[in-house]
Amino acid sequence: MGKSIFISLPVTDLKVSVAFYEALGFRNNPRFTDETAACMVWSEAISFMLLTHDKWRSFTTRPIPPSTSSEVMLALSCDSREAVDAMSQAAAAHGGTVDINPVEDHGFMYTRDLADPDGHDLAAMWMDVSPMPARS
Template sequence: MTRMIFINLPVADLARAKAFYEALGFTHNPAFSDETGACMVLSEAIHVMILTHPKWQTFTTRPIPPRGSSEVSLALTVDSRAAVDALVAAGAAHGGTADVNPPEDHGFMYQRTIEDPDGHIWEPFWMDPAAVGGQPQDAAAVSD
């Protein structure tokens, strides 16, 4: 059986958060959703549960971190440098904030950040497949 990950995130406005994640390519799974939360599916193995603050508080008594704090950074692989840019642009167009951390370009790896409307940080990144195998290519050869 494939292991799955369910990332649970508190959100202030469920409809706004749902629209943001749909713009990034997530699909809504109504079977695991209601008026207090929505299951947003990225792949067979990766799901994000966006939960209203009252629903979130049924899971923990710990406070929801204030906007601008650093709670977690969620790195996500994509297929190309252009896909990194497209994901950040889509998020920014749907209520997110692009590049809250400076973009990083190491030649064999390229990443940017997008902050969702509730302050959660996503880091889409591309890595040269040759680098994963231990043989990075020349930076000029890997640019789109």
């Protein structure tokens, strides 16, 4: 197995969270999914582990932060501006909150921030790096 990242998130309703992340374009990996956890694959190297609160507590005694807090924002790259908007629409239709921060449009970069049903911050983003000069 090459280098990869598994991002663990505590969730209150596993089925709702799985449906939310599937709507955003993640796919479920049943090999690492059961009634307490679901492995949601974003890319070959990036997966989200959605964990019930009981499962989460088996990893740490630290408290689960309230859904109104922000500890980290996970940016998910999209293929186009339209894909950013489509992800935002899917999030809103599946229990998420869209545009939790102002939309950012810098021409070469377009970002819309959203929260999943448990308040975890995500950023749907598209960037065209072609106008940026190469650095040595």
